[in-house]
Amino acid sequence: MHSFGYRANALLTFAVTILAFICAIASFSDNFSNQTPSAQIQILNINWFQKQPHGNDEVSLTLNITADLQSLFTWNTKQVFAFVAAEYETSKNSLNQVSLWDAIIPEKEEANFWIQISNKYRFIDQGHNLRGKDFNLTLHWHVMPKTGKMFADKIVMSGYRLPNAYR
């Protein structure tokens, strides 16, 4: 090759191309990880359950969230974003999903946790359909990679029910 600049340019472009390949392989390797997450959510207490002045139902819960998301972490994981959503059906909407809590888990060691809190985000319905409502609590997670494809999945826990009357 003809000059210093020519060779330096050729090397740089080829190096960046190989880097792109490396990152693609690293992301592809995430498909082979064996993921066995587990979680449990308990509703410890219904703190209050009221109808707002403008007509929407609102409920405040104390939750105990236990989860082991350590197996989701691979060598190509930057962080895991987890959130709990209450899911239920109404006559107006076939699916309502209300996010109650979320967290960013930056390291594998922090992914095996339990936490007892009242809901971080307000549980407000579009309307007044929550009395006696059966709902699921679903733990969703997004595994955010250092490079490449993001994986998302969830665990659905069903069998929760709100009281029949406001309190």
Added chain:
Amino acid sequence: MDWQGQKVVEQLMQILLVISGVVAVVVGYATESFRTMMLIYAGGVVLATLVTVPNWPFYNRHPLEWLDPSEAEKHAKPQVVAKKRFSKK
């Protein structure tokens, strides 16, 4: 750098980069460390740069032999020949 050196240098550059890429992925995956992979690859790129970009003397082992200027003056300069026009019969 002579022609032979240029060919060698291009091949060397490609081989060095591909090998450091492969080694980086394998070692990084085995040690489960993304950081290790990137460090190995960066080291490989630096090595390839040091080996192939500067004009090292061992790439100039088959230098071109240009005609000596005093020799060239002894021979007539080649003339441009005017093109003959083809006429239709």
